[in-house]
Each structure stands twice: as structure tokens, then as C-alpha cells.
Amino acid sequence: GEDVEQSLFLSVREGDSSVINCTYTDSSSTYLYWYKQEPGAGLQLLTYIFSNMDMKQDQRLTVLLNKKDKHLSLRIADTQTGDSAIYFCADLVSNSGYALNFGKGTSLLVTP
Amino acid sequence: DVKVTQSSRYLVKRTGEKVFLECVQDMDHENMFWYRQDPGLGLRLIYFSYDVKMKEKGDIPEGYSVSREKKERFSLILESASTNQTSMYLCASSSTGGATDTQYFGPGTRLTVL
Numbered sequence: 357g358e359d360v361e362q363s364l365f366l367s368v369r370e371g372d373s374s375v376i377n378c379t380y381t382d383s384s385s386t387y388l389y390w391y392k393q394e395p396g397a398g399l400q401l402l403t404y405i406f407s408n409m410d411m412k413q414d415q416r417l418t419v420l421l422n423k424k425d426k427h428l429s430l431r432i433a434d435t436q437t438g439d440s441a442i443y444f445c446a447d448l449v450s451n452s453g454y455a456l457n458f459g460k461g462t463s464l465l466v467t468p
Numbered sequence: 469d470v471k472v473t474q475s476s477r478y479l480v481k482r483t484g485e486k487v488f489l490e491c492v493q494d495m496d497h498e499n500m501f502w503y504r505q506d507p508g509l510g511l512r513l514i515y516f517s518y519d520v521k522m523k524e525k526g527d528i529p530e531g532y533s534v535s536r537e538k539k540e541r542f543s544l545i546l547e548s549a550s551t552n553q554t555s556m557y558l559c560a561s562s563s564t565g566g567a568t569d570t571q572y573f574g575p576g577t578r579l580t581v582l
Binding site (some may be wrong): 364389391396397398399400401404444455456458459460461 | 472503508509510513516526560570571572573575
């Protein structure tokens, strides 16, 4: 599938904001997703955004979508140690069946 | 709540063995997926199925086969396990025509092939 790119690591201090960035290449992406994977666990859907939106807020999470630049970001406000996990960006391309195209994941480490 | 379960959390097999990984979902989802997850490579799609008895190859189907005899169950088969199939295997399901086509994941099976 088309590429979804993320930086591999991010370290922040507890209480700061975290911003995890993602770029995708397929302009026909319809939905874009953020998943969270805690150690030893499967992936859990955090939030998603439809491609005709440019922002979505859900409690401490803010998703920004720049469709022109094909750039997606996830901001976590007041980051806590429990937010330490791997975060995956994924896109759903309308003509590719039903499979998601995942990035390699960003490992977020929150230090006290 | 959607529940996706996988038959084992940890599995150790020997080279050449036939291995079955089972996945069951309880939400009547049409679509089911098998991924493998390796450090630095993220998730890679092995196979998916959008209906009973239907299957589609993903990005890395070599060395694997699948079976979908019932809607709720999707099996991944390693016909002759090899050491390079040591990995974390994740199953997911989704509903066609749902608002978001969100995929729901099982907890994963960590397979070690000796």
C-alpha cells in the first residue's frame, strides 16, 4: 500500500503536551486513525478523523489534519505516565478494500 | 463492547510444525484481518477476509494460509513454521458500511519458532 510515515520515538515530561506527527501519501484516504498499543497488548482505537475535517477534539486528544500537505498530528494535552505506549497512525483508502495502512508506530515515553 | 479474542497469548513451536492461530469476534463483523508486528517494521497485513469463505492476500502472504468457514472465526495457518515467522500476530475485525470501518484488535499471539 501507499506509505504512512511516523517518527519512531518521542520523549516528553509528565504534564507537558505531546505531539505525534504522521504523513501519508495517498490522496484518496477517506478516514485517518490513531491507535494506541500498550506493552504486551493489542491495538486500541484512540480516535479517527474523516478526510473532510481539519480538526477533531476528544478530551485531552486533538487531531489536526492538513489535507493539502497530507499531514496528520495527534496532540495529547497534560501527558501522563500512563500515556507511554506506541501510537500508530493509519489510513483507510476508499478503493483498497477494507484494510488499513499503518505507519511503523511512534514510541512515546513520558518521564516524571 | 466489541470483543476479539485470540486462542493463545504465547506459543512456542518447532521448525517445520504446522501452526494454527485462531481468532474469534463476537460482533457479527464481515471483515477480519491478520497482521504480524515486528520491531521497526510496524504492522504488516498478511491476509484479510470480507466474507465467509472469501480471502484476499495482504502485503506478506508467503508462508501463510487462512480459513474462514464461519463468520465469527478467522484462522491463520503456518503450513511449515520457520524461524523467520517468529513474531507477534494480531487479529482484527471490522464492519462493512459502518460509519468509520474501525478495526478492533485482539490482544495478540506472540509466536516463537525454535
